[in-house]
Amino acid sequence: MLLLADKWKDYELIDTGDGEKLERWGKYILRRPDPQIIWPLHKEWSLWKNPHGHYHRSSKGGGQWEYKKDMPEKWTIKYKDLSFYIKPTGFKHTGLFPEQAANWDWIIEKIKKANRPIKVLNLFAYTGGATVAAAYGGAEEVCHVDAAKGMVTWAKENLELSGLKHKRVRFIVDDVFKFVQREIRRGRKYDAIIMDPPSYGRGPGGEVWKIEDKLYDFIELCMNVLSDEPLFFLINSYTSGFSPIVLENILNSSIGKKYKGKIYSGEIGIPITKTGLVLPCGILGRWESLK
Secondary structure, X not given: OEEEOOOOOOEEEEEEEOOXXXXXXXXXXXXXXXXXOOOOOOXXXXXXXXXXXXXXXXXXXXXXXXXXXXXXXXXXXXXXXXXXXXXXXXXXOOOOOHHHHHHHHHHHHHHHHHOOOOEEEEEOOOOOHHXXXXXXXOOOEEEEEEOOHHHHHHHHHHHHHOOOOOOOEEEEEOOHHHHHHHHHHHOOOEOEEEEOOOOEEXXXXXXXXXXXXXXXXXXXXXXXXXXXXXXXXXXXXXXXXOOHXXXXXXXXXXXXXXXXXXXXXXXXXXXXXXXXXXXXXXXXXXXXXXX
């Protein structure tokens, strides 16, 4: 299964080639590296040569932005009724993964059609794209957890920017393992869980996360905070080398043994305007209730 994030108006993947992508974020053009782009660039036309910002990788690791035109430190883009702040960071990212719009639409639809109060737990929640979507979809409560304080602050700003400040959203800065363990002890339950685990990371107390070592055990742990009638369980991954079937197998071996529902996996991609090709942007695994 291939899901396309093809309903954007404020974002466009203009062209790709030679390890880089050319994107429009609102009215600003950014040029950034992408390890998936191993095909050639046929022509470095005008926008390639003169974007607003160009992120250059360093041979020593990391990199930096070169700004060729005046642009603000941050600006706003919309996806349908949702709004997000965009800000180029020192790690080439902009604070939003536009391909996740394919998941936002699904999250909103699932919650709206549930016809019952839904509590959502969003783990490794970053700047809150899925949190904003869940709140917009009508979730009774959303709990947003990320180890980076700056990302959680950014997520709060996105919620307010989307006109959803009145929604019940808990923002938590914590290691996700420790947080879920505490929720188990408190007896808290959630009807939907979303997670976007990194390949590698460290928690606020130096806790080490390696996805190949920790993911299955973490999903098993999270099952202890699922309600008796869960709505969905969504896993995103950007880990290179992982097949979508890995996530499908993990879900079948965990949540699929306890709850009846549909399990499937696939890739997420963004269409490339110039060539008509699709840029792969990670994989997903989903379990969803059939009720």
